[in-house]
Amino acid sequence: MSESDLDIMEPETMKSYIWLQTADGSVQQVEQEVAMFCPMICQEIIHKGAGSSKNHAISLPQRVNSAMFSLILDYCRFHQVPGRSNKERKVYDEKFMRMETKRLCELTSAADSLQLKPLVDLTSSALARIIEGKTPEEIRDIFHLPDDLTEEEKLEPLKNTMDDPRIRLLNRLYAKKRKELKERERLKNVEVEGHVDERSVDDLLSFINGTDPKVAKMSKGKKKYKKKKNQKIISSNDKESHDLHFKQQGVEETGSRMRDLLSLEDEIFTPKAGCEDGDIDDEIDPAMKEMLDREVEDFARRLNSNWAQSLGQERRPVHFSINGNNGTTRRHIGQSSGHN
Amino acid sequence: MASSSPSPSPSPTAMKEGEFANWAELPPELTSSILHRLGAIEVVETAQKVCRSWRRVCKDPSMWRRIDMRNLGDLGDTYYEKLCRHAVDLSRGELVEINLCHFATDSLLSYIADSSSNLRSLKVAMCYEITSEGLTEAVSKLPLLEDLEVSYCSVSGESLKAIGKSCPNLKTLKKNCVGYKRPRDECDDVALATAETMPGLRHLQLFGDRLTDAGLNAILDGCPNLEHLDLRQCFNLNLVGDLEKRCLERIKVVRRPNDSVHDYPFDATVNDVSSSDEDDLYGLSDVDIMSEDEFYYDDLSDDNSDFDPYEYYY
Numbered sequence: 103m104s105e106s107d108l109d110i111m112e113p114e115t116m117k118s119y120i121w122l123q124t125a126d127g128s129v130q131q132v133e134q135e136v137a138m139f140c141p142m143i144c145q146e147i148i149h150k151g152a153g154s155s156k157n158h159a160i161s162l163p164q165r166v167n168s169a170m171f172s173l174i175l176d177y178c179r180f181h182q183v184p185g186r187s188n189k190e191r192k193v194y195d196e197k198f199m200r201m202e203t204k205r206l207c208e209l210t211s212a213a214d215s216l217q218l219k220p221l222v223d224l225t226s227s228a229l230a231r232i233i234e235g236k237t238p239e240e241i242r243d244i245f246h247l248p249d250d251l252t253e254e255e256k257l258e259p260l261k262n263t264m265d266d267p268r269i270r271l272l273n274r275l276y277a278k279k280r281k282e283l284k285e286r287e288r289l290k291n292v293e294v295e296g297h298v299d300e301r302s303v304d305d306l307l308s309f310i311n312g313t314d315p316k317v318a319k320m321s322k323g324k325k326k327y328k329k330k331k332n333q334k335i336i337s338s339n340d341k342e343s344h345d346l347h348f349k350q351q352g353v354e355e356t357g358s359r360m361r362d363l364l365s366l367e368d369e370i371f372t373p374k375a376g377c378e379d380g381d382i383d384d385e386i387d388p389a390m391k392e393m394l395d396r397e398v399e400d401f402a403r404r405l406n407s408n409w410a411q412s413l414g415q416e417r418r419p420v421h422f423s424i425n426g427n428n429g430t431t432r433r434h435i436g437q438s439s440g441h442n
Numbered sequence: 443m444a445s446s447s448p449s450p451s452p453s454p455t456a457m458k459e460g461e462f463a464n465w466a467e468l469p470p471e472l473t474s475s476i477l478h479r480l481g482a483i484e485v486v487e488t489a490q491k492v493c494r495s496w497r498r499v500c501k502d503p504s505m506w507r508r509i510d511m512r513n514l515g516d517l518g519d520t521y522y523e524k525l526c527r528h529a530v531d532l533s534r535g536e537l538v539e540i541n542l543c544h545f546a547t548d549s550l551l552s553y554i555a556d557s558s559s560n561l562r563s564l565k566v567a568m569c570y571e572i573t574s575e576g577l578t579e580a581v582s583k584l585p586l587l588e589d590l591e592v593s594y595c596s597v598s599g600e601s602l603k604a605i606g607k608s609c610p611n612l613k614t615l616k617k618n619c620v621g622y623k624r625p626r627d628e629c630d631d632v633a634l635a636t637a638e639t640m641p642g643l644r645h646l647q648l649f650g651d652r653l654t655d656a657g658l659n660a661i662l663d664g665c666p667n668l669e670h671l672d673l674r675q676c677f678n679l680n681l682v683g684d685l686e687k688r689c690l691e692r693i694k695v696v697r698r699p700n701d702s703v704h705d706y707p708f709d710a711t712v713n714d715v716s717s718s719d720e721d722d723l724y725g726l727s728d729v730d731i732m733s734e735d736e737f738y739y740d741d742l743s744d745d746n747s748d749f750d751p752y753e754y755y756y
Contacts (some may be wrong), residue, residue: 172670202463235484241492251494396521
């Protein structure tokens, strides 16, 4: 800061003051040399010419409230005096740091926003000393930090003196626990999000069509029926043949087929209690379910368009639910009540 | 302005009186700077396990640009080596400064050098596992090195020459060892290696070195930019007359052989054979493993003094 700058700022009075406003609205005057000890305030004065009057008070950063600013001013007032010895300063600093942890946090934050590095260093070291030697729980308590880590993250051990058999046992237990946690996570993901089914379409089809050995538990009769119908419905992508098929069969049959499809689905996919009991692999069900859902929806869409064409009436969209309508699904067909 | 109430009540606003110390106000850079002061071990074993935001800070490479692993406890060298490697991994090649005491080995140095070619400062002290070859090998991969300390480690003159050639930017060298009061074997290996290969040197600390006046002259010739020269406990030197003048006129700060050791970071106990006031005759009772000199014990038999120190131990 050049002398000319000082000249510009100083009025004719003995001591010049800077006007400052804290985040909570209070405005105050501070001796210039004290205020200038804070780099942030210094910059405001020099680069923006602020602080010269009450109306042009320098707005202090959000993190600086009146209480903290008062403390900071005390610190600045002491240290800006050039004549003090290093020992004096050290003694002052030690006394200054004796405060509640809560205030220490606030003070660190405030000093940081004012760019007062020596004070930030002082408070940072004090905070580090508080943290030192404590357990994570104790630290969380003191600083009101959330307990938001997973058990696995809390368990990452590095201490690994292999010679101690107790440590080795502990490590084995940790590894086992971590494995369990991973398994649980994986299964949870499968249930909740669904599972990327990487099997080919053929595999899936063969499952539906009952050639998959896992589906052996189904009664033979239904199996055959399902096989025939599903092959026609699902494997055939030809809309033409599809339409023809439905036109030929008529609504009732279609309805019963749908019913069968649905009931079949229910039989296969009734969730088993716990993974241990089911013969059915948990991994397969959600994917199958999804696929069948899609097919059924597709079916329904086609049904709608077909009826509209074949019956020459206003379409009434087919409403039916996929789940839990065991055999009671009947649609209102074709009545031109003009529903959109 | 709100009046200061005597009983603090919990409030959502951070600025008002609350019950808890609220860490949440601090920006991540500040959290990082505070937690860094805990040292590598506590960061990995404790700070990282406190909460998610601290974990993020602790795993960030910026936390690991400077690694300080001195003043460790008794958790075992294997553990410390493991932790050091972990810390180096976390730095993701951004390591700038590393300071190790006691537990470093050649393989650890190699590991550091392989992943941290941007290293500027390497300091090892009292690492008895480190060999000259290991050190040379590692430093050859650190071309940007500016600051090197190898105190109380076995490093030959040849090794130092190679190091000097690998690191053209070297500005600080510290190679300290135990001082010997009695004139003993003189050795200018370190001095000559420095003079020959480290022309850019600004700070040189050779505490306890066995260099002679010739060695010192070589240094003054070879290192014209020296600003700081520490020759404490270099008892073979005779810093008088022209030599003294030469030192003082060119170098800002010179610590002479008999200067105070109050600000020396290591144990400055001198091995003084001829001293009669000490009960501990040769420092053998505190096994002096800081010595790099393999001729140490042989010297005893060549000793011309009245004492046979061994006598007391038979």
